[in-house]
Amino acid sequence: MPDLDDDLKFALRLADAADAISGARFRANDLDVTTKPDRTHVTDADQAVERAIRELIETERGSDEILGEEYGSAGGDPRAAHRLWIVDPIDGTHSYERGLPMWGTLIALVTDGEPVLGVASSPALAGSDGVGKRWWAAVGGGAWIREGEGEPTRLRVSGIRKLADASISIQSIRQWDATGHLDQLVALSRTVWRDRAYGDVWAYTLLAEGLIEAVAEFGLHPYDIAALIPIVEEAGGRVTAADGSSALWDGSAVATNGAIHDEFLTLLGD
Template identity: 50%
Template sequence: MTGYADDLALAHRLADAADAVSTARFRALDLRVESKPDLTPVSDADTAVEREIRALLATHRPGDGLLGEEYGEQPPAAPGGRRWVVDPIDGTKNFVRGVPVWATLIALFEGDRPVLGLVSAPALGRRWWAALGAGAYAGPDLAAGTPIRVSGVTDLADASFCYSSLTGWEQAGRLDAVLQIMRDSWRSRAYGDFYGYMLLAEGALDVMVEPELSLWDIAALVPIVTEAGGTFTDLAGRPAPAGSGPDEISAIATNGPLHGDILARLGRPAER
């Protein structure tokens, strides 16, 4: 194990606490759901999970910064310092409709680099994690994890292609390119949110793309995909997460051999 062993153990403790809160509220008849200013839903489970994680980090890592989807950046990280980035429930729309594909995402940054990621999907009975230089793993908990690895597929005609939604690609002006990739692929499915990236890391599919994300959507996914041997960039080919703001992030994640082809089809020049 690398120098992030203690942080990874803590991340699992955070996930255990988050899972206890979220599973108790999943499919609850009294679940409260409101709309945020951007019209996306937020449930009482989202806010409760983030509060629980914040309380634990305040105790165990009081010197670290923290950015959460629901309560923002508090405390801020020191310049170039450590910062935890948390999405309390990724897949809230699934959560509030009773679909079991949702997860808590936990990442640790050193400066601008994500060095640790953990994804916990308790309704699926599955957890994925990675730390820089330590490989990627999946399993029920830290003690029972097994290594995961991306596929070796080299031709798009043999590849399973995954995307978030066609609407997003239409708004990004790349719907025709996405549809052509779907035609040229062996198989295409829209698993969405964190799940496509985790299936990629496990070698169950070969490409996952999204045109617009927030930092908390992607932070935990990058170390898992890359430590599993995959490649993760934005649409301009820059190592993810990249962008001029927290809500201006895009993603092309592949098993590696397919990355150049997908980037050529969907990519855009880097902003000057």
Template identity: 55%
Template sequence: MTASLPADSLRRDLELALRLADAADAESLARFDSADLEISTKADNSHVTDADLATERAIRSILETERPDDGIFGEEYGAQGSTHRQWIIDPIDGTANYLRGVPLWGTMIALAIDGVPQVGVVSMPALQRRWWASAGSGAWTATDGEPRPLKTSSVASLDDASVSFQSIAQWSDAGHLDTLLALAGRVWRDRAYGDVFAYMLLAEGRLDMVAEFDVKEYDIAAAVPIVREAGGRMTSFDGDETISARSTLATNGILHDDFLSFLHD
């Protein structure tokens, strides 16, 4: 897959992130929909498969060789090293889909510098899709053809917006079920596309808002530069510019303040 790469100081980091995604795809796709997939339950009652673990190990092995001074923060094996330059990894975002043979899952790879994601790659090999971005160099996607730039939608009214809310239970557990119902009654269309795919649909201009709760840094870091470079905004649900607030609100940019006002009215 040919990538459009920046000419700035992040070029080598993005090149590496794309190679990391290649290594991750080789691990995860080989085990997808396997009859002998090994599944266990973590302390937080979420599932993990042998593919999650193998995929993160493959990424870490390359980073430890090629970026020994950088830190790593992965979902399955935790954090190590520097937080100045830190690679943030979700080896398989959408494990619940993965273990059921649903192709809506992907690997998320980000490089954060002083806590701000500057490079992001999302790869969904079961869909043969990939998205990537680095700060100041635009956001891109490709299947088998030439890369094309990403651009968020130009929708300028909540009444015309299409949104993804991830899950009813998630909003209910966060104490925002009434807000979700009010949102569904206001916008043009509401669906729960789920996980990283929803953010990529936003970056492509196919959705206008994505929001979720109980998220860790590795759940959203790779999406941040992609959404922002496509013209959108990502903040916490309360509007803070951070990936550590355990919530996220992503929009096409135009509607961000309107969504914040509506959701907190």
């Protein structure tokens, strides 16, 4: 079996392949957008990215299982897999189709139910050299960012220790309302220093960079959060479900810098 360093190198190559496809189709005049049965949108780029990632995994990690947003899982219950790649080909499809740059590909490896590495790649969040941003982490190896062609730098969450001083991302009011958490959202907005809705992959990477202190959202799928758990945790943060349990399969996620986590969960439970 490959070791974690090899798996991370492989995941970064998967992200390279994804960026080449998604970047070429971003803001394309002929981008094809359709509506799935759950009323969410999918583009031809989402599908092409996931197909490319699946082909590489099947070729180079043939005994591993795959769970992707667009094509699901080919095996049995993915929760029982020893080695499971979880892929969101374009996290933030609605931003992608509108030409907004806050989207990215999420790639995670989960072993025996635990996310052990994650890569988030956002080629449209480009710097002065025209090359995008990428964040990654593997358990025990820290969390890292590369901006453009620069050298990777290590990530660290902020040192803010009180919810009243925190800047948070709530993702969307609709999420909180649809899951019966609107009262807690109002209470939270009255407690924190600043609340915004940065959205999707970008919010979690801002947290890992130490630029905000918390992200909370509901109505999640495993492919929305799996890759981001190692990145936040290896940067010194904490990720749980809204009730404090594991976030991977729960459908909710609270990610913080760690210092304000318990206070955040207490407010959600009120």
